[in-house]
Amino acid sequence: MEPKKKIALVSGGNRGIGAAVAARLAESGVLVLIGSRDLAAGQAVAAPLVAEGGEAVAVQLDVTDDASVAALAGRIAETWGRLDILVNNAGIGLDHDTRLTPVVRIARTLEVNVTGTLRLTEAMVPLLARGVSPRIVNISSELGSFALRQDPDWEHADKIMPTYAASKAAVNALTVGYAQSLAGQGIKVNAICPGYTATAATNFGPDRTPGEAASAIAALALADADGPTGGFFNEAGALPW
Template sequence: MEENARIALVSGANRGIGEAITAGLANEGVHVLMGCRDLEKGKEAAAPFVAAGLAVTPVQLDITDAASVAALAQQLADSFGHIDILVNNAGVGLDFVPDLSVPEKMAQTLEINVIGTLRLTEAMLPLLSQSSQPRIVNVSSELASFGLRHDPEWEHADKILPTYAASKAALNALTVSYAAQLGPQGFKVNAICPGFTATAATNFLPDRTPEEAAVVAVEMALTGEDGPNGSFSNDRGPLPW
């Protein structure tokens, strides 16, 4: 492990886009803490990275569990005293789940995508505040974009996922509030859309790989002093809110 390597925490890192963000950051010399609900799955996911000599450590993290989040914050405070990067990647989309009412889908989605993300962010702020270049990346979705939803030519106009989109719109609102609040302290807080990507969340449908999806998240996590704060973008550039 590089001495003085930056330290990143990625939530939902045991699979999909979170796993690819882990790889992308670790390949840039960042020590990545892979936040995983099931630590055994995390150890399995981390094994190939560790075998390849990358600085990757699985840690237990369920963002809906206050005790899990508090325990991790304490563990990181004791081990490192700070972190540099938080990637809020953990998230769900429940719009197509059978046997749940729409209000149940909304409540569960908000609990994970919004309240869970807020819980983790609040717990990590003291550790991020100890960094000289604190960065927060919120993994959002262009499905939350009001501007794109109003464009009939938008390539995803046929994808209507009301509770998921509402949760990511709330995440976008948190992004701009945190950016305004923390920007004066040197933070960069940005939302990204990884793009429609083949993961368990999409039944592995599109051709886009998690590695392609991770590029914009890694770029924002490593953005320099001149980088954006309070932005929403994908790998093609800024997105309308």
């Protein structure tokens, strides 16, 4: 019997690292649901993937919106009946937005990066529980690591972004918590830092491309039964918390 085609949902799949992860998964034979606040932007990412022979469907998704998340969960249940991979990629960083007060910066950042990750995860767990080798991959950041922040020789020591760092530390805490609470349902949950990558979030400054960042993320999403759970990684291996 043919193995079932895996079904993945990528939040923030319409650009940057999320779009590259969607492409990498589609190339690997996964049916990818490209979560996008603006459906047309998701469709623009899906179209070339489909033209190249992949399976990709743009779906409306705002991780801060209960109705959007519930509608998507309902649609996935009705259309596919299960989900195998959830990539919690949608994320923002507002530390450098001087128009906002620090209180507004952290409130908005936590709403997307932390509460949004939790909202989407909670809605998708019943579908993942029916999935094949179900995996949740949370896109975190080295900036959320307490250990690296305390290392003066760390290559990103100059990047002081306390509200973003707090949100990613919380994403790491959610990762550990869900890895434990979902283990009984066979769902593996890991966090990964994509590396400092050229996207709108970094003003396209670094040399690293989203495609380079996507490889390790896709590999973690497709990890087999021997794969880790409850870990924090970058492409080189385990990261300190």
